Amino acid sequence: MSLKHSKQRETIKAFLMGRHDHPTADTVYMNVRQQYPNISLGTVYRNLTLLADLGEINRLRVGDGVDHFDADTSQHYHFVCSECGCVLDLDMPSIESINDVASADFDGMIAGHMTYFYGVCGQCLKMRQPS
Amino acid sequence: MSLKHSKQRETIKAFLMGRHDHPTADTVYMNVRQQYPNISLGTVYRNLTLLADLGEINRLRVGDGVDHFDADTSQHYHFVCSECGCVLDLDMPSIESINDVASADFDGMIAGHMTYFYGVCGQCLKMRQPS
């Protein structure tokens, strides 16, 4: 199964690289469709999965029941707003050391952790009327 | 909407309290059905959601696309085996302080975090033939 070039995949990857809001498959579909009017949703899903398997993008599961995708594969953490549902990058140091904390009293092998933070984003905070 | 007693709900809660493997709705359904042969899957879902809303149980999302439920509502972390998919409790101290780390350079309000660890559980490690 040697990878063959595809304009659709290239376009999907390029679109993702231009976004920093971690779009869902459907958002990718809606947008890429403006360039490829009859790209199919299946193609979007297949390529997102392929790119994720290749490690070129990341699939984010932040508990809202929909997968989000991120072209920034460097190690970083995410924040999910409980009000508007937006997914933001957090500028914070790695907390890889929690793996060691978890490993201490565990008989299995810990390979990593998934962490995301939640709360209210800056924009939603601003919206709130001063009571 | 004042809560009324229901044997089905009681049974679901009791079943969950007797398990420490964080079953899915379907597993709850399969098991409770041995006691209530014609309980409906909808009733299981409705009550799991209700109990979770009441804070009597926790809904766990560990990235496998299926909700798991836990009657232990005390603060603790989970481990998910990448090989067998089992979900285990971890005996480790709280790492709530990572909320502060995340808050440091963030303009929103961080209410909490969701963390789970992944790797290979003790059982699956044992299964592996020494190479």
Place this chain on the structure above:
DNA sequence: AATAAAAATAGTAACGATTACTGTTTTAAT
């Protein structure tokens, strides 16, 4: 104990995100 309103139920249909299938088109190596 009988009545009645609210809540919960069983059973089933609908939903949304994702994956699988199929026949056609594109890629890329010969």
Place this chain on the structure above:
DNA sequence: ATTAAAACAGTAATCGTTACTATTTTTATT
């Protein structure tokens, strides 16, 4: 130019979950 593998568009199917509806159960009031 030929050809096999890969990717495609379009659509059907799957899976976990939620919503709907007519019936039953609970519980407060007589």
